[in-house]
Amino acid sequence: MTARGGLTRTPPPARRGPAARHRDRGGSRVARIIGPAFVAAIAYVDPGNVATNLTAGATTGYLLVWVVVAASLVAMLVQFQAAKLGMATGKSLPRLCRDRFPRWGSRLVWFQAEVVVLATDLAEFVGAAIGMRLLFGMPVLASTVLTAVVSLLLLELRRRGRTRGFELMSAAALLLVGAGIGYDIVFVGHQSAGGLASGLLPGLGGTGTLVLAMGIVGATVMPHAIYLHSALVQSRGMPVDAAWRQPGLVRRALTLDCVLALGAATFVNVSMIALGAGLGRATGGTWTGDLVAAHGELAGRIGGGAALAFAIALLSSGVSSAGVGTLAGDVVMRGFLARRVPVHLRRLVTMTPAVFALLSGVPLTGLLIVSQVVISLGVPIALFLLVHFCRDRAVMGPLVNAPLTTRVAAVSATVVAGLGCCLPFTL
DSSP, rough: OTTTTOOOOOOOOOOHHHHHHHHHHHHHHHHOOOOOHHHHHHGGSHHHHHHHHHHHHHHTTTTTTHHHHHHHHHHHHHHHHHHHHHHHHOOOOHHHHHHSOOOOHHHHHHHHHHHHHHHHHHHHHHHHHHHHHHOOOOHHHHHHHHHHHHHHHHHHHHHOOOOHHHHHHHHHHHHHHHHHHHHHHHHOOOOOOOHHTTTTTTOSSHHHHHHHHHHHHHHHHOOOHHHHHHHHHHHGOOHHHHHOOOOOHHHHHHHHHHHHHHHHHHHHHHHHHHHHHHHHHHTOOOOSSOOOHHHHHHHHHHHHHHHHHHHHHHHHHHHHHHHHHHHHHHHHHHHHSSSSOOHHHHHHHHHHHHHHHHTTTHHHHHHHHHHHHHHHHHHHHHHHHHHHTTTTTHGGGGGGGOOHHHHHHHHHHHHHHHHHHGGGGGE
């Protein structure tokens, strides 16, 4: 448009209606809430996952793919509820237990949570130690200390308020693990699309397979990630009253966060089973899941690039999950006991059992699988706690679970608890 004097006047931008402005605000609020699930998802691709999934693939082929998928679906539901609990109450799950349970009950739950965290730390340190040995030939003790130092440096990002940076590094670690496993799958070959599809049909092949299935459940549905996720969402800056006023937005944001993060973790875990099955076939069944031997087989059959990708994936898995484990331990102790132990001291204490186990000469891959079985025994307790609180309208307000959600969560917890009761008879 030309005004008097020959000047060109740019017409003002069209005014957007209230609906458009509301959509923009809603979209930005959803984006601000997304992120904590990617930190929790690191727990779902830790070295315990690598060991159990590769062993399952090597010894049973694709038979247990359905266990990974089913456990991952349960994990999405569980992490969604943990995040929703934190948003609806402004408190972590351990803190709610301390507030609402008698002292003896809260201490009892705290004790089992600490055992779970110790077993998790063991898996993370073992995985990182193996990765550093494969990459640099580093002794076990040195690799354990270095893992602790690196995990503490990662936690400094969050302690200094760099929450987004911590979340982005967690997402990058998840991507790095997936990329390393995917690279090896391509070059190992020996994959069967039909076999992978048949693995989606539920079935077990014996007591040894049941132990592996329990290990997969323990490595996939992680109790410490449940406690941690309920605390992480409180960094989003949304007060409880705001979450209660916008339950639909909160549900959409948390669902998207959990589906994106845990969907990626599910894909990585299924890829691990596929890699184990392919490498097992390539070796004629002589390789049965040992991580150090897997590195040697990849180097000998494919080349240094494949072996390097595997070692980097394992190291990334161990170091990043060690940081997450340290943060979860802090949430557990602070929530249940109202005490906060300095992170450096806590890391020193929790790494001690891992150091002794590593120096004892116990087979490392077997140690990883046993740690996942121990973790699986803590899953039902965390699940039942979630069901207990998330079904209570007085606690959750408009974010309370729908009756169907409560029933599905209760059935999932019962099934996992039943498998845990069967486990002692299979060992």
